[in-house]
Amino acid sequence: MQKILITGANRGLGLEFTRQYAAEGWHIIACCRSPESADELNTLAAGNSNIIVEKLDVADFAAIDQLGVKYKDTPIDILLNNAGIIGPIPIDENIARQHFGQMEYDIWEDVMRVNCYAPMKLTETFMGNVAASNQKKIICISSSVGSISEMNIPGVAYASSKTALNRAMTIAARELKPKGVIVGLFCPGYVKTRMDAFGYAMVEIEESISLLRPMIEALTLEDSGSFRGHDGRIIGW
Numbered sequence: 107m108q109k110i111l112i113t114g115a116n117r118g119l120g121l122e123f124t125r126q127y128a129a130e131g132w133h134i135i136a137c138c139r140s141p142e143s144a145d146e147l148n149t150l151a152a153g154n155s156n157i158i159v160e161k162l163d164v165a166d167f168a169a170i171d172q173l174g175v176k177y178k179d180t181p182i183d184i185l186l187n188n189a190g191i192i193g194p195i196p197i198d199e200n201i202a203r204q205h206f207g208q209m210e211y212d213i214w215e216d217v218m219r220v221n222c223y224a225p226m227k228l229t230e231t232f233m234g235n236v237a238a239s240n241q242k243k244i245i246c247i248s249s250s251v252g253s254i255s256e257m258n259i260p261g262v263a264y265a266s267s268k269t270a271l272n273r274a275m276t277i278a279a280r281e282l283k284p285k286g287v288i289v290g291l292f293c294p295g296y297v298k299t300r301m302d303a304f305g306y307a308m309v310e311i312e313e314s315i316s317l318l319r320p321m322i323e324a325l326t327l328e329d330s331g332s333f334r335g336h337d338g339r340i341i342g343w
């Protein structure tokens with residue numbers, strides 16, 4: 107039995123990860139912040155007893171601790187840090203509240219907490235569960251916009267949160283290597299989820315996850331701390 111914990115499992119990439127891993131017989135701890143309105147996830151779980159839906163707002167670190175206690179003795183093959191927020195973008199309110207010169211610092215804090223601190227908190231909480239499993243993997247859904255060498259975008263909060271996530275997770279990778287735990291950072295491509303507010307995305311959700319899962323499966327300890335795109339390309343820091 108293989109087990110995966112997925113954050114943000116109610117929609118977008120997290121829901122598709124849940125769907126595809128469930129179809130392959132995995133046991134899934136499907137976390138979302140509002141299970142009462144997670145209709146698609148609940149329907150999926152109703153038809154598959156291997157999916158357990160858990161309420162988790164990843165910004166609530168006490169809730170992460172509580173979930174850690176609940177699953178204290180459960181090996182988890184993959185911790186999948188997927189939940190993320192982009193923060194306000196001009197299309198939302200016609201003002202650039204995360205652009206240089208107009209920064210709103212409470213927004214930046216929220217984005218950093220969800221996209222960077224929470225994956226680290228989840229990693230610290232569940233690293234023992236992962237180390238006790240067969241696959242021993244911690245996967246974070248990052249973004250190429252966090253790449254300083256490759257991307258140039260105006261949104262400070264989102265981009266810097268992914269840059270910080272990448273740096274934090276390369277440190278976690280080094281610390282966890284002696285325990286045999288593999289850490290992987292992946293950009294899913296520009297995917298047609300709700301995050302694609304501009305409607306420019308070219309990659310279908312199903313396609314992105316179908317490409318990412320074999321790469322996650324193939325990840326070895328030698329690859330730990332690497333950052334790849336959905337096309338398998340190593341992305342520059």
Ligand SMILES: NC(=O)c1ccc[n+]([C@@H]2O[C@H](COP(=O)([O-])OP(=O)(O)OC[C@H]3O[C@@H](n4cnc5c(N)ncnc54)[C@H](OP(=O)(O)O)[C@@H]3O)[C@@H](O)[C@H]2O)c1
Pocket residue numbers: 113114115116117118119120138139140162163164165187188189190191220247248249250293294295296297298299300301302307
């Ligand atoms: N789509 C892209 O083109 C793209 C590109 C690069 C990276 N990514 C990354 O891919 C990941 C998934 O994004 P997506 O494209 O699937 O976007 P999405 O459709 O907007 O989904 C985001 C998911 O994160 C959840 N979430 C947000 N804040 C949360 C919190 N505090 N606690 C728990 N869950 C929370 C959302 O739950 P609610 O329904 O409760 O809000 C939702 O399930 C993110 O980390 C994102 O940065 C996406």
